[in-house]
Structures are given as C-alpha cells and as structure tokens.
Amino acid sequence: MNILLVHAQPESTSLTRHLVNVARNFLESRGHSVVESDLYAMGWKAVFDGEDFPDRSDPERLSFIAESAHAFASGSQTSDVVQEQNKVLAADAVIFVFPLWWFSMPAIMNGWIERVWAYGLAYGYQDKGNAHRYGEGSFLGKRALLAVSVGGPEKDYAPRGINGCLEQLLFPITHGTLFYTGMEVLPTFAVYGSGRVDADVMPQVEAAWRNRLERLFDDAPIPFRCQNDGSYPDRHILADHLAPGVTGLAVHTAER
Ligand SMILES: Cc1cc2nc3c(=O)[nH]c(=O)nc-3n(C[C@H](O)[C@H](O)[C@H](O)COP(=O)(O)O)c2cc1C
Helix, strand or coil, X not given: CEEEEEECCCCCCCHHHXXXXXXXXXXXXXXXXXXXXXXXXXXXXXXXXXXXXXXXXXXXXXXXXXXXXXXXXXXXCCHHHHHXXXXXXXXCEEEEEEECECCECCHHHHHHHHHHCCECCCECHHHCCCCCCCCCCCCCCCEEEXXXXXXXXXXXXXXXXXXXXXXXXXXXXXXXXXXXXXXXXXXXXXXXXXXXXXXXXXXXXXXXXXXXXXXXXCCCCCCECCCCCCCCCCCCCCCCCCCCCCCCHHHHECCC
C-alpha cells in the first residue's frame, strides 16, 4: 500500500521524529511504499495568502474559496500545492505525526492543510457546495491517522481530565478536516508525558506504535456519522432519534 507520512518537527532527536523513523522503517519492512512530507525540511510555506493564486479570477477582491476553486479547476495552483495533493491522491493512508501545540497541530502543518485542501478537492466536491462531505468526497477510501506527541500527562487528557479528552480536542482535525473529505479516521495514537519518556519505557512506546501501524488497514475507524446516510435528514442537524437529548461534539460519533 502507499502511505504518506506528513510530519512537523525539525529536531532530529525529538520524539516526533522518532515516531516518524519507527513508522517509516516498520511500514517499509511490511512491504508498504512510504512517501514523506517533512514540512520543516521542505521549507513549507505555512501561510495561505494571495501568493497561492498567481492567476486570480478576481484581482479586485481576494476570496480564498473562490480563488481556490478557480486555481484548482483551471490548473493554476502553485506547484508545491499540486505536488502535495498528488501525494495525498496516491496514498492509501495518510499519517500525520506532530507534537501537540496549543491543543492542536503546529502552524506549519495547519498551513499544509489550508493550502493543500483545495476547493473542488477537499471541500466543494464536484462543485456542489456541501452536498458531499462527512464520509464522502475526493479522499473516500483513504485512511487517516494522527500520531501525537503530547507534553502533558495522560491524566490531564482523560475523559474528565482538566485539559479535556484528547480525542475531543482533536475533533476539528479528525472530524472537521479528515472525515470531512471522506477519509476513514482511526483513533489517535498518543504518547503522553513526551518531554520525559524514559529510555526503559521507550521500547513499550515503540511496540505500541508498531502495533497500531500493523493494524493500519484493519482497525475500525472512529464511527463518525455520515452526512448522507440519513443521520442528518436536512444535511445539517442530527436526526432526533439519534443520541436523543444529547448535544455537543460527541453526538457526531455513533456508539460502537
Ligand atoms: C508552542 C508549544 C505549544 C505546546 N502546547 C502543548 C499543549 O497544548 N498541550 C501539551 O500537553 N503540551 C504542549 N506542548 C508540549 C509539547 O507537546 C511537547 O513539547 C512535545 O510533545 C514534545 O515532543 P517532541 O520532542 O516531538 O517535540 C507545547 C509545546 C510548544 C513548544
């Protein structure tokens, strides 16, 4: 299978880079083809701005969505963006490896998403607005996995932990960014207390990580509800009979 590893940590001795190295070696040893986007090494342009649209459809007013649609449809996207889109399109699975920064991904990786996730590709699929999203779209059939190095202790990210449950904190990425495009998103792999993983604990971390990679194409994805399977009759609001009386992010994940 083709696997894309997108990662964002320039320090070679970091835990993030260690997870990347373990992943590359393990996946290749299993016969997979691994391609990387090492965002710092690539000097990835993190900021989504007017330079992303060298051939503006409207030179007077910068509408990011309209220009993204025009650039994607007319073939006038910048070459770095096209290259990354092609990597994603060729991948059977995309793995994002990053340190948790302010409860999210580093800006350089967020900028990768903003620029690579074009209108017509990742959203506005088939130029039909929101008709195809959440379980449908260009990236249907691909798997996605977040591997996150987390500074804080696991307790702080427990279901009642002070920081909030990690999987819920990452919902804007897993649900709003990846599942949105049609990808099947696996439960997040996290290493907590990342600033001080003792040498004698590291083999357990590596084993757990390899175990998840081994099951990359077998593990059940997070059971996010699909927009167009009847769960959202008007494509906006969850049907009354599902999670009755409950509100919040959790309603968008079905009970297993
Ligand atoms: C800018 C910045 C923001 C951070 N935000 C968080 C955070 O929100 N939660 C947390 O637990 N740790 C946070 N940390 C700690 C990192 O998660 C930790 O340094 C990282 O996981 C270490 O792994 P690495 O060696 O791969 O970078 C932050 C660190 C930095 C530099």
